[in-house]
Each structure stands twice: as structure tokens, then as C-alpha cells.
Amino acid sequence: MKVAFRTFGCQMNISDTEAMMGLLRLAGHSIVNSEEEADAVIVNTCAVREKSEDKLYGKLGQLKAQKKRNAKLIVGVCGCVAEKNSDELLTHREVSFVFGTRAISRVAEMLSRASAGERFIELGDFVDELDSETPRLRTSKHHAWITIIYGCDKFCSYCIVPYTRGREKSRRMEDILAEAHELAKLGYREITYLGQNVDSYGKDLGDGSSLATLLKETLKIEEIERLWFLTSYPRDFSDELIEVIASSERISRSIHLPVQSGSDRILKAMNRGYTREYFLNLTRRVKERVQDSSLSTDIIVGFPGETDDDYNDTVSLIKEVRFERVNLAMYSPREGTLSARKLADDVPQQVKTKRLNDLLALQKHINREENEKYIDEVLDVIGEGKIKGNGKIYGRTMNNKIVIYEADLDKIGVPVKIRIESVSAGPLYGEIVGR
Ligand code: SAH
Ligand code: SF4
Ligand code: F3S
Numbered sequence: 001m002k003v004a005f006r007t008f009g010c011q012m013n014i015s016d017t018e019a020m021m022g023l024l025r026l027a028g029h030s031i032v033n034s035e036e037e038a039d040a041v042i043v044n045t046c047a048v049r050e051k052s053e054d055k056l057y058g059k060l061g062q063l064k065a066q067k068k069r070n071a072k073l074i075v076g077v078c079g080c081v082a083e084k085n086s087d088e089l090l091t092h093r094e095v096s097f098v099f100g101t102r103a104i105s106r107v108a109e110m111l112s113r114a115s116a117g118e119r120f121i122e123l124g125d126f127v128d129e130l131d132s133e134t135p136r137l138r139t140s141k142h143h144a145w146i147t148i149i150y151g152c153d154k155f156c157s158y159c160i161v162p163y164t165r166g167r168e169k170s171r172r173m174e175d176i177l178a179e180a181h182e183l184a185k186l187g188y189r190e191i192t193y194l195g196q197n198v199d200s201y202g203k204d205l206g207d208g209s210s211l212a213t214l215l216k217e218t219l220k221i222e223e224i225e226r227l228w229f230l231t232s233y234p235r236d237f238s239d240e241l242i243e244v245i246a247s248s249e250r251i252s253r254s255i256h257l258p259v260q261s262g263s264d265r266i267l268k269a270m271n272r273g274y275t276r277e278y279f280l281n282l283t284r285r286v287k288e289r290v291q292d293s294s295l296s297t298d299i300i301v302g303f304p305g306e307t308d309d310d311y312n313d314t315v316s317l318i319k320e321v322r323f324e325r326v327n328l329a330m331y332s333p334r335e336g337t338l339s340a341r342k343l344a345d346d347v348p349q350q351v352k353t354k355r356l357n358d359l360l361a362l363q364k365h366i367n368r369e370e371n372e373k374y375i376d377e378v379l380d381v382i383g384e385g386k387i388k389g390n391g392k393i394y395g396r397t398m399n400n401k402i403v404i405y406e407a408d409l410d411k412i413g414v415p416v417k418i419r420i421e422s423v424s425a426g427p428l429y430g431e432i433v434g435r
Contacts (some may be wrong), residue, residue, distance in 0.1 A: 147194045255296070294323075416432050
């Protein structure tokens with residue numbers, strides 16, 4: 001069969017789709033880009049906000065129309081909305097099967113059942129069936145994602161993820177390292193370790209494994225030039241981890257530490273488990289110990305009960321830390337979460353929108369000021385992809401700055417030195433001055 005994937009949401013979903021594509025190809029199917037050409041379309045979904053969920057329902061509308069032209073079209077739905085709305089999804093006639101975030105290893109078998117005409121829901125936990133032997137069709141040839149821990153145990157009051165991804169479960173360290181070795185042999189030079197809380201890695205294994213030890217072990221693989229990890233949970237970000245990062249130039253200087261709010265009152269209602277002062281201290285320690293580090297964060301505006309004072313605490317925190325990137329979102333109540341059950345979504349829409357836009361403008365201003373510091377500096381960059389239509393490519397620095405420069409496509413995946421000539425609030429622009 002020809003199978004097309006549509007993937008929404010975070011890197012976990014992208015990584016899951018890579019495994020499913022690999023497994024289906026192994027089973028003799030081919031992966032195609034176009035939905036029109038496909039015999040089966042699998043939609044990997046995100047439920048983090050209402051808008052993310054809407055993307056699935058928009059897609060189902062299109063697929064329903066396509067099914068009128070091709071009655072045999074098979075539609076599978078997986079990912080976080082599949083976990084959350086499984087029964088409802090199967091009431092859509094165009095949907096053939098629905099499966100959960102921990103059932104992806106069975107995708108080939110499920111596709112055969114669906115093509116035999118069966119309609120079903122599969123929410124079982126088969127996550128142990130995924131390991132370093134799982135074939136993966138990776139999107140990049142240079143930079144690979146490896147999931148090291150599944151699930152989340154934190155239960156922040158607004159968040160659906162613990163309900164859709166289940167409890168924390170770490171992969172065995174030997175298995176992760178086997179995958180990293182294999183990738184190095186295949187020519188990969190960069191790896192990102194993935195999890196909702198990578199700092200929790202190893203706690204459930206009870207054998208002393210931790211993110212810090214995993215990073216140290218991975219550094220022994222010499223071919224891996226850059227090692228990244230996502231996402232960190234501020235409360236669990238240990239001094240040991242800071243020291244490991246500081247100790248090696250091959251570990252990313254870009255650290256994603258979602259703060260969510262700068263107000264103690266709101267942090268408490270969010271059940272984040274830390275205070276503003278704790279977070280500020282942590283960021284000071286990181287900046288002191290890790291040279292050239294850049295911090296990024298996630299912020300929610302308009303959480304229930306957020307007053308102007310609470311919001312101003314967030315503004316002042318952003319001004320103090322001067323993040324490299326801020327992912328901003330308006331609070332969106334998620335069915336079944338504590339905040340949706342207990343707290344009224346009482347910040348008016350226009351206030352949420354204004355707060356979001358004001359923070360966007362503030363962040364842009366900070367980015368431009370920070371970027372100007374790079375003018376005339378020479379940065380180490382690895383090429384990543386081409387910019388459409390102008391003979392330029394873009395690459396990335398160790399602290400996650402995007403740099404655009406003139407180069408042939410064979411410079412993709414290659415480390416170069418770039419002198420920065422001009423900047424924007426987004427990318428930096430420069431020219432190659434050496435390897
Ligand atoms: N594990 C990570 C990120 C998980 S979801 C962490 O702890 O931060 C990614 C981001 O989506 C979150 O950081 C949060 O900013 C946002 N988010 C999660 N639930 C949300 C909700 N109900 N409304 C708005 N934004 C939300
Ligand atoms: Fe959601 Fe909190 Fe878990 Fe992040 S740590 S995934 S925000 S519950
Ligand atoms: Fe979305 Fe699920 Fe990731 S809700 S952000 S796809 S864990």
C-alpha cells in the first residue's frame with residue numbers, strides 16, 4: 001500500500017512518525033507524500049490546545065471528501081487526540097482505526113486489519129517493543145531524534161500530556177547508546193535526546209542512569225559532534241547536569257527551560273513545583289557555568305485568575321532572563337485537566353490576545369538587541385538546509401542561532417566558520433571564512 005503521514009504537534013510526534021514510516025516500509029508498504037496518491041493516510045495528532053486539536057478535525061473534513069472519490073481510502077488517527085477522543089473519533093465514518101501513543105510499534109499489523117475492513121480502537125501499551133532495532137525513516141541525514149523517556153508524571157494543572165502520553169518510562173541506557181552508535185556509523189553528526197521531561201530520565205530504571213550519565217556516555221562516541229536534549233523541567237534540572245554541559249563543547253549551549261509564568265501565585269495554581277526566585281536562580285547558575293549558553297522558554301498567558309500584576313511579573317522575568325526564544329501560548333482549557341475542572345477560564349479573549357502580542361513585541365526587541373552583539377563575530381555553524389531560490393543555505397550554532405550564508409548544497413551537514421555581517425530579530429547573516 002501507499003501510505004501518507006500527516007504529523008502535528010511536538011518532536012515526540014515527529015519521532016513517532018519516523019518509527020511508523022520505518023516499520024511500514026519494512027512490512028512492504030511505500031511512504032508517499034501526497035494524500036491524493038495514498039491508499040492510506042495516518043494522521044498523528046496533538047491535543048495540547050484546542051487549536052492543535054482543530055487541525056485534526058480540519059484534516060478529517062478533507063479526507064472525508066477524498067473518501068467520496070476513493071471509497072477504499074483507509075484513514076488512521078494516532079497521537080494525543082487519539083488517546084483523548086478515541087470513541088468520538090471512531091464515530092466519524094471516514095476514520096478506519098484509532099490508536100494510542102504507545103501502540104505505534106503495531107502500526108503494520110493494524111493497517112492490515114483496517115484494510116480487511118475492520119474498524120477499531122487500540123490504546124494498549126506496547127512501548128517496550130520500540131528499541132534500537134526498530135527501523136526508522138528519518139527526515140534528516142545529519143541530525144537524528146532519539147526518544148529517551150516516554151510519558152510525563154508532572155500533572156501541571158493545565159496540561160493534557162500526562163493523560164495522553166501515560167506515565168514516565170525510560171528506555172534502557174544500553175539500548176539508547178546502541179542507537180546512537182548505529183547513527184554515528186550511518187554518518188549522523190548531531191543527536192537530540194527527546195522526552196517531555198528529559199531530566200527525569202533514568203529515575204524509574206533504578207540502576208543509577210540519569211541524563212547526566214547518558215550525556216557523558218554519548219560523548220564517548222567521537223563522531224557525534226553535537227548533542228542536544230529537549231525538554232527540561234526546571235525543578236529537576238540538576239547541578240550535576242549543569243556541570244556535564246559546562247564540561248564539553250559538544251553539548252548544546254541552548255537550553256530549553258519552560259517557565260510558563262513569572263508569578264508565584266500562578267505558578268502555584270499551575271502546579272509547577274517551583275517559584276519565580278528558584279527559576280531566576282537556576283538561570284543565573286546556568287549562565288554563570290555554561291559559556292555562550294542561550295535559554296529558551298514556554299509561556300502561557302491568560303491562565304485562570306491571571307491579573308495585570310501576575311502578567312507584569314512575567315514581563316519582568318522575561319526582561320531579566322533575556323531568553324533567546326519564547327514560545328507563547330494563550331491558555332486553552334483541556335477537558336479532564338485539573339484547571340479545566342476547577343478554574344473558570346476567566347481572562348477575557350481580548351486581554352489574552354493583548355498580552356500575547358505585547359510579549360511577542362518585547363521578545364522581538366530583546367532578540368534584535370542580543371543579535372546585534374554578534375556582528376563581526378565568527379561563529380561555528382553546521383549547515384542544515386537550503387533557502388528557497390537565492391543560493392543560500394541556513395545552519396545553526398551550538399546555542400541555536402540560525403545563520404544564513406551563501407554556500408553550495410554540499411555544505412549541508414558540514415561545519416563552517418561564518419563571520420556575521422548583519423542581523424535581524426530572527427536569523428543572522430554572514431559569509432564563510434573558514435572550516
Ligand atoms: N513538557 C514540557 C512541554 C509540554 S507541552 C514542559 O513541561 O514545559 C508544550 C507547551 O505547551 C507547554 O510548555 C505549555 O507552555 C503549552 N501548553 C500546555 N498546555 C497548555 C494549555 N492547556 N493551554 C495553553 N498552552 C499549553
Ligand atoms: Fe505537561 Fe507539565 Fe508534563 Fe510538561 S511537565 S508535559 S507541561 S504536565
Ligand atoms: Fe501535542 Fe501530544 Fe506533543 S499533546 S505537544 S503531540 S505530547
